[in-house]
Amino acid sequence: DAGVIQSPRHEVTEMGQEVTLRCKPISGHNSLFWYRQTMMRGLELLIYFNNNVPIDDSGMPEDRFSAKMPNASFSTLKIQPSEPRDSAVYFCASSSADNQPQHFGDGTRLSIL
Amino acid sequence: GQQVMQIPQYQHVQEGEDFTTYCNSSTTLSNIQWYKQRPGGHPVFLIQLVKSGEVKKQKRLTFQFGEAKKNSSLHITATQTTDVGTYFCARQGGKLIFGQGTELSVKP
Numbered sequence: 001d002a003g004v005i006q007s008p009r010h011e012v013t014e015m016g017q018e019v020t021l022r023c024k025p026i027s028g029h030n031s032l033f034w035y036r037q038t039m040m041r042g043l044e045l046l047i048y049f050n051n052n053v054p055i056d057d058s059g060m061p062e063d064r065f066s067a068k069m070p071n072a073s074f075s076t077l078k079i080q081p082s083e084p085r086d087s088a089v090y091f092c093a094s095s096s097a098d099n100q101p102q103h104f105g106d107g108t109r110l111s112i113l
Numbered sequence: 114g115q116q117v118m119q120i121p122q123y124q125h126v127q128e129g130e131d132f133t134t135y136c137n138s139s140t141t142l143s144n145i146q147w148y149k150q151r152p153g154g155h156p157v158f159l160i161q162l163v164k165s166g167e168v169k170k171q172k173r174l175t176f177q178f179g180e181a182k183k184n185s186s187l188h189i190t191a192t193q194t195t196d197v198g199t200y201f202c203a204r205q206g207g208k209l210i211f212g213q214g215t216e217l218s219v220k221p
Contacts, residue, residue: 033209043156043201043211056208091155099205101146104155 002026004105006092012111018080021108024073025094033102034067034077035091043091049075050098082112117145117204119212127220132189134215136202143205145185147176150214151198159187192219 005024013019025032033048047057052069060067064083069075079086089109093102118137126132136145144163148156160169162178162185169176173196175188189196199214 042213045208045210048208093156098208099144101158101161102156102209103158107155 004092004094004103006090006105006108008108009106010109010111012113013082014113015083016081017112018078019082019086019110019112021077021090021092021110023075023077023092023105025075025092026103027073029094029096029103030072031095031098031100031102032069032075033093033095034075035093035104036088037091037107038088046077048098055098084112086110087112117142117202117210117212119202119215121215122213123216123218125218125220126192128194129191132192132196132217134187134200134202134217136185136187136212138183138204141182142178142185143182145178146203146205146209147185147187148201148203148211149198150201154198156201189217192217194219194221 007022031050034046035043036046037043044059046059047067048055049069065079067077089107091104091107093104095102120135144161146161147159149159150156160176165182166180167178173190177186185202187200197219199216201211201214203209203211
């Protein structure tokens with residue numbers, strides 16, 4: 001079975017540009033999570049969805065960040081406008097329920113110049 | 114708060130030595146999950162502990178949940194170079210909250 005699929009794997013762009021990260025969760029999983037990982041702050045939960053509905057977005061840094069889940073098989077995390085401090089690895093994870101083990105994608109390594 | 118504290122932050126061992134990382138909470142945990150992240154990789158689920166005093170083993174890895182359900186530990190017996198990575202505990206609080214992780218390096 002395919003795991004969680006994220007794209008792109010790497011993104012390098014200039015500050016001010018819009019960045020869109022994509023995630024396809026494991027089929028049948030009802031919960032989807034977006035994380036950001038940096039050396040300084042570790043692994044932070046940004047937002048999570050249950051059955052395509054955002055449940056907790058308290059980790060979203062600011063209005064420049066937005067996330068959508070239009071259907072059960074696709075989610076996006078958008079940063080507009082991007083800033084150098086947004087540089088990090090962004091992981092998407094899914095699980096069969098929000099208290100079950102999470103399966104992570106390979107991540108998107110984002111660099112904002 | 115809902116944080117889980119992990120110690121140590123880093124551990125360097127000689128291959129063959131044992132390794133232990135600890136996860137502590139000021140509040141009672143409903144359950145605790147452990148994940149491993151290899152360098153350059155993504156977190157991979159290892160195990161979930163639910164019951165007070167629970168002990169689970171996976172080959173050379175032993176996971177323990179404290180009697181008061183406020184702490185947990187992961188012990189690796191006779192480390193190998195394949196054990197290198199960062200080990201995270203994570204608590205369930207409506208959402209999964211990760212500790213800062215313990216980075217293990219193993220010298221051959």
